[in-house]
Amino acid sequence: MERAKVNQEINLNNYNDVWVIGELIGGKIHPVTIELIGEGRKLSDSINKKLNVVVVGYQVKEAAEKLLNYGVDKVLYVEHELLKDFNTEGYSITISNLINERKPEIVLLGATSIGRDIGPRLAAKIGTGLTADCTKLEIDETDGKLLQTRPAFGGNLMATIICPKNRPQMSTVRPGVMAKAKQIDKITGVVEVIMPILNEEDLRVKLIDKITSVKKRVNLIEAKVVVSGGRGLKESAGFKLIQELADALGGEVGSSRAAVDAGWIESPHQVGQTGTTVRPDLYVACGISGAIQHQAGMHESEYIVAINKDPRAPIFEICDFGIVGDLYEVIPAMIEAIREKNFLEI
Ligand SMILES: Cc1cc2nc3c(=O)[nH]c(=O)nc-3n(C[C@H](O)[C@H](O)[C@H](O)COP(=O)(O)OP(=O)(O)OC[C@H]3O[C@@H](n4cnc5c(N)ncnc54)[C@H](O)[C@@H]3O)c2cc1C
CATH class of the missing domain: 3.40.50.620 (HUPs)
Known part of the structure; x- marks a missing residue:
């Protein structure tokens, strides 16, 4: 041609x-x-x-x-x-x-x-x-x-x-x-x-075989609820808590790039400018400062809930509900409340 x-x-x-x-x-x-x-x-x-x-x-x-x-x-x-x-x-x-x-x-x-x-x-x-x-x-x-x-x-x-x-x-x-x-x-x-x-x-390239990934597919785009963890988790084990909250809300786990760069979670979970763009009904940002590159991938969410111990974190400027506190205290309390009352229907 x-x-x-x-x-x-x-x-x-x-x-x-x-x-x-x-x-x-x-x-x-x-x-x-x-x-x-x-x-x-x-x-x-x-x-x-x-x-x-x-x-x-x-x-x-x-x-x-x-x-x-x-x-x-x-x-x-x-x-x-x-x-x-x-x-x-x-x-x-x-x-x-x-x-x-x-x-x-x-x-x-x-x-x-x-x-x-x-x-x-x-x-x-x-x-x-x-x-x-x-x-x-x-x-x-x-x-x-x-x-x-x-x-x-x-x-x-x-x-x-x-x-x-x-x-x-x-x-x-x-x-x-x-x-x-x-x-x-x-x-x-x-x-x-x-x-x-x-x-x-x-066609110089021929398809020889198709191999389906055995890893669980991360479907952030379609998810109605996304619960994301950031550097505030301090360690990879923190994502167990994030997964628990996501399960309680029937959602998917997302993350900031800092958490991916630290090797705590795999890149398909990353939300933001160089990750996935999401617009769920509910986005819960846990231990995420809210850098502009992170906001680029989630600011269109219907409701944004932020948990951060720094009241000046930029994420509080774009959230609908902000909780200033230690995520390791706040999230278990949220999970308990959701499980007990089962009040969230989205
Ligand atoms: C070209 C480019 C593209 C980028 N693309 C992306 C992208 O796609 N997605 C993305 O996320 N970033 C992206 N970044 C990186 C971005 O600029 C930020 O560095 C990153 O989002 C920070 O991640 P974080 O909020 O988890 O970490 P931090 O900014 O370090 O924030 C951690 C937050 O946790 C809070 N915290 C700490 N301990 C606790 C606790 N116990 N309880 C509650 N809160 C706590 C702190 O107060 C802090 O606000 C990009 C950067 C560049 C330059």
Whole structure:
């Protein structure tokens, strides 16, 4: 495939519509796809364009069709036997060809393993820019351009990035950052099936085997309750107490990066700018100071409870309920109260 010339002049008026690159994992829709549809709809409505979702796979048309329930105008279902499992080259070739052919104005991808893999490749093949890990997307009312905002300089400031001369304008968004699209009552969208030409020789990487991790999966993104521990725990054994509180509340265990760096807990539990972004109904921060990089991953939670022995800790500035005290005294008392009264129903 020929490489695109990045600096060539393009006619911006030739580009239309907002696209979401959807993800199906084992035939199931990845939650980030629904979140991107929600955001994509807002953008497409504000520029008066259509919202399409691209789904790549093999024999998963039924699952792809379900995306119409979320109010998209069209599902572009790209089907090929060689695309049954994710393949970097296969996905990048077919999606970039489709983008070059149909010319969307905006393309959104999840900042997932797949999105982070193909996003930069698509941008390079097409000859456009890509803003990774956006936390806010909006349309500039003066010129209709996409304003892509993301944390910069270690999260100490927010940078708004534009792509003035190239198209499409491409962004990735981490799972859990945007609100999910709601299901609609009456479907008006359609599915278009696209059969790309792809040969085995086009794909240099072959899938030989799939090995499922035996470790318990941490599902912070979907959790309604997240109980996180930080450096205030003082030692790895402190996470037993955090797990107990999480179990009592029916939630998952999260952590600050300091706890991960100390080797007290594994990185999939990390919440924050370089960890997972969560928005549960209840977030309990235990022994976490509330650094801006931690807040970046949890400040959208519905209710935030903070337990910290320092009344000046920044976490108290964003919490709904703050308890100033030693977590080793407060948490056991909370667990006892929850178990006795069983009063928490979320
Ligand atoms: C580029 C970059 C990316 C980063 N990404 C992330 C990220 O994704 N997630 C993240 O969390 N951090 C991230 N960080 C690190 C972040 O800046 C902080 O260093 C980190 O969040 C601090 O973790 P902490 O709150 O557990 O520790 P500390 O800041 O040390 O806070 C510990 C808190 O525990 C309290 N405490 C101590 N003992 C007790 C007790 N017995 N009972 C109750 N409270 C107690 C203390 O008062 C203190 O407030 C990032 C930093 C950079 C530069």
